[in-house]
Amino acid sequence: MENEVLLDNFETLVKTHSSRELKEFLDDQLITDIAELIYEVPEQAAVIMTHLTLSRAVAAFRILEFPAQEDIIRAVPPAKTAELLNELPPDDRTAFLGELPSQAVTELIKLLDPQERKVTLSLLGYPENSVGRIMTPDYIAAKAHWTVAQVLQHIRMYGRDSETIDVIYVIDDEGRLLDDFRIREFLLVPPDTVVNTLMDDRFVALKVNDEQEEAIQVFRLENRVALPVVDDKGVMLGIVTIDDMLWIANEEHTEDIQKIGGTEALDEPYLDMPIFRLIKKRVGWLVILFLGEMLTATVMTYFEDEIAKAVVLALFVPLIISSGGNSGSQASTLIIQAMALGEITTRDWWRVMRREIFSGLVLGSALGLIGFVRIQVWNQFFHTYGEHNILIGIVLGISLIGVVLWGTLSGSMLPLILKRAGADPATSSAPFVATLVDVTGLLIYFSVAYMFLNGILL
Template sequence: MEYHRILEHIRRYGKNSETIDVLYVIDAAGKLIDDIRIKDVLMADPNVVVGDLIDNRLISLHANDPQEEAVNIFRMNNRVALPVVDEQGIMLGIVTIDDILWVANEEYTEDMQRFGGTEALDEPYLDVSIVNLVKKRSGWLVVLFFGQLLTATVIEHFEHQLASAIMLFALMPLIISSGGNSGSQASTLIIQAMALGEITIGDWWRVMKREIVSGFLLGLILGILGFIRIMTFQGFSDAYGEHWVLVGLVVGFSLVGVVLWGSLMGSMLPFILRKLGADPASSSAPFVSTLVDVTGLLIYFTFAVLLLKGVLI
């Protein structure tokens, strides 16, 4: 097609098109060959033909692609519109940036709801009936409730062994909250990186190595602060008795272990869920926190038994 015929075609059909920023070249069978930006047409030599404007750098969406992948392709390629093709490469239509912004907002909303430990709502909050709202929220609450029952079981198991070191129970929130916070941080970072296409399932080992190092360093920072807290309270009130150093070591070592474990669990759960075909956003902050609560108490009480056996217990 010659230059003047391109402009005639735009004048004839452009008025009813959703956008004319990009022109699409197809063959007689409807198979997409390439796309041409309108600025390249307007700035071209009047004697040019369509074949001279083709650069074979076509970017397209497939009809069966997940919505998240379409959002990522738009984000990475800075396009206002992209063509959609089927398995044979036949052009089915286009998707414009306003469509993708709507999809991205919908996906973001669903992810935020899952982060909070609930199923995604299919309509605005105020339009959801109370019955459906309860159904959406009850599932995860029941799962988290049974998870917390495991936490209670762990406490009951160690209760008699640690009965003579009651101050350790007062320090439990310090330990388990730190592990839950580190797990939630790691989970949020990995889920966001997955959503942006920055990491894939194949990057799990690289992520694990980074989280082992960062989790250990974060745990070390909190462990030192925890020991300083025990030392400070001991100085003012003699709250931990003559064996306060051992109590401080229990808290310090436990914080290192719990924060490291929380970081590993929080970062690996999204990979596991993605591998199983589930939504990584399901490894939300409450879910990660509950899992880390149980294992964190096991770590804490294990250090307590190892370091204080024969001394305080």
């Protein structure tokens, strides 16, 4: 309801062509409401941005999705574009430019002030998924020989331009990081206290070429609002703040969920992506999975004679396939999520395998027992499976134990193997694991059947 009122008031002011009243109206709204308004009336985004004060326009621009940001840059006058880009924090500006085609980046870089251009080009020079891409050089640094009073005076002079003043960093004359302090540690000691008397040399820093996904784990473990970024020599280059990490974590989570679902990661919101690009993202995996499932027909053909002699075996093929695929999908999803949260690493493969062997045996035994009981009950009432119902039940039960055990092992080990090989564990999606287990599950099923029923039904 509030959004409808906001939209109605905005449209009324636009129709009256009252620029002053429109500006006052927009400046009275929350930044999140401004963003929602831009999403509601994207054709008016340029009007909205040009009537906001620069600081509020930047604040709104920062929280918009990339497609909306791109539309705004295309729609507003060049002068407004230059203002926005120069006022954006370096990390947000780099994140936006990093999504654009190189030709567009070249043109927009020209609009930046010399100092901002230098910083932006420096950040863009780091690998796409590295910490260097999301760091900002705007931070407060102090020297070890300063007093607390000098540090506080330095903050008053330069803190306005810093990304955050919650954490103060101590560096030496060469720029190497020596320690970090929360601001409260300076506020709670006498002003004449020398900084080096407070130092304990215990700090956590990110390397500039670290993967962003690894940085997420460090933030989660250290519970920090900001972390310093250093090069291989320990020289401090910038900081990464928690808001950037939350954004990256959300993108990583979304990308993993899409991959787990058996599709390539979407680089745009679902409704904004052209339909043929969306199809292209999905068709590759579907073709691969389809070709994989065709091996199921090959296995069935190989055991065609056995199926012809004992048609009853074919009745349980869907049951075997679904049980193996479901157990594999469960295991792969759990392991991928645990790896994303930093709960396990490739070094834990043996512990994971032992747990999954036990889990697979217990789960398979449960399903096998249910399958055996079902055959006996059905045969008791309907005589569906004939005089060899006990053997058929045993074949189904043992096959389910083997198939579920194999599914859990495949689903749990494949993500770890891919991670060890340097690939994305999410690539071992649930559909991929299910397809793999479908084919091998049939081999297990018919092999067990041949073992128990050879000379009887086969």
